[in-house]
Amino acid sequence: xxxxxxxxxxxxxxxxxxxxxxxxxxxxxxxxxxxxxxxxxxxxxxxxxxxxxxxxxxxxxxxxxxxxxxxxxxxxxxxxxxxxxxxxxxxxxxxxxxxxxxxxxxxxxxxxxxxxxxxxxxxxxxxxxxxxxxxxxxxxxxxxxxxxxxxxxxxxxxxxxxxxxxxxxxxxxxxxxxxxxxxxxxxxxxxxxxxxxxxxxxxxxxxxxxxxxxxxxxxxxxxxxxxxxxxxxxxxxxxxxxxxxxxxxxxxxxxxxxxxxxxxxxxxxxxxxxxxxxxxxxxxxxxxxxxxxxxxxxxxxxxxxxxxxxxxxxxxxxxxxxxxxxxxxxxxxxxxxxxxxxxxxxxxxxxx
Numbered sequence: 001x002x003x004x005x006x007x008x009x010x011x012x013x014x015x016x017x018x019x020x021x022x023x024x025x026x027x028x029x030x031x032x033x034x035x036x037x038x039x040x041x042x043x044x045x046x047x048x049x050x051x052x053x054x055x056x057x058x059x060x061x062x063x064x065x066x067x068x069x070x071x072x073x074x075x076x077x078x079x080x081x082x083x084x085x086x087x088x089x090x091x092x093x094x095x096x097x098x099x100x101x102x103x104x105x106x107x108x109x110x111x112x113x114x115x116x117x118x119x120x121x122x123x124x125x126x127x128x129x130x131x132x133x134x135x136x137x138x139x140x141x142x143x144x145x146x147x148x149x150x151x152x153x154x155x156x157x158x159x160x161x162x163x164x165x166x167x168x169x170x171x172x173x174x175x176x177x178x179x180x181x182x183x184x185x186x187x188x189x190x191x192x193x194x195x196x197x198x199x200x201x202x203x204x205x206x207x208x209x210x211x212x213x214x215x216x217x218x219x220x221x222x223x224x225x226x227x228x229x230x231x232x233x234x235x236x237x238x239x240x241x242x243x244x245x246x247x248x249x250x251x252x253x254x255x256x257x258x259x260x261x262x263x264x265x266x267x268x269x270x271x272x273x274x275x276x277x278x279x280x281x282x283x284x285x286x287x288x289x290x291x292x293x294x295x296x297x298x299x300x301x302x303x304x305x306x307x308x309x310x311x312x313x314x315x316x317x318x319x320x321x322x323x324x325x326x327x328x329x330x331x332x333x334x335x336x337x338x339x340x341x342x343x344x345x346x347x348x349x350x351x352x
Contacts, residue, residue: 039236270320279330
């Protein structure tokens, strides 16, 4: 098959090459690039603000937990103070009862001493008047007097002991009163602390309420930001797709434009290398005839690419690759088109 009867003109996207310097749409491309950059920068700013809002929300929740723990600790201390105060009051009441009992015992002993003294005075008066006739009675009375005196001594001793115990009780009572005063002072301090604690708790509750409101506001703001993010991401994705579509359309139009204004591919003034491609039992077979040679030789695919690469470096923009696919090559249309397109794109001057 000759060159004009092969698949030389059957090319897929042969004009899809890089954007050249003589593009007619540079301003439109720049505008679309700026739009995409603006969307990306807006997305970055919104993501950073979302991170800051999450960090503030976490610190607010941590402060709330610390406040709750402080309230629980203060409540436990208040209960312990109340229990200690109750115990002190019970001890004071017991001390008062003991003091009252001792005072009553002292009064009873005093009454007994007074009665004995009165009886002794009465007996002494009667003995003085009847001393002569009642000598024996006097002896009896003396014995009774001795007995009473002994009893009186015992009573005095007991009274002294009672007074000592009373003094000790009084001292204990004074100590108890001092402790009671201290307890009252502690109670007042505790009451003041409880008042301050209640004030602090109210302030904390107010701050907690304000924090809750701020959290709700931040949560609502985050939700709105997320909705805005989704909308911006959707808009950005749509813009990117539109940009890619416009870019593809622009490249297609540019390729068509270059095809219209570019001269047709020809061999005039070119160094022509001719390649025959067909299918054999061992696979695809390549034959090549280099510029200035009259015979073609069979080569492997890798060897063919090495030869074409060397020729391309040697001849540059004057290197023309002609591909011939015989009618009975055994290759399908798609296979032949792909092979031709690959070789032309890599080595032929027209596709560079």
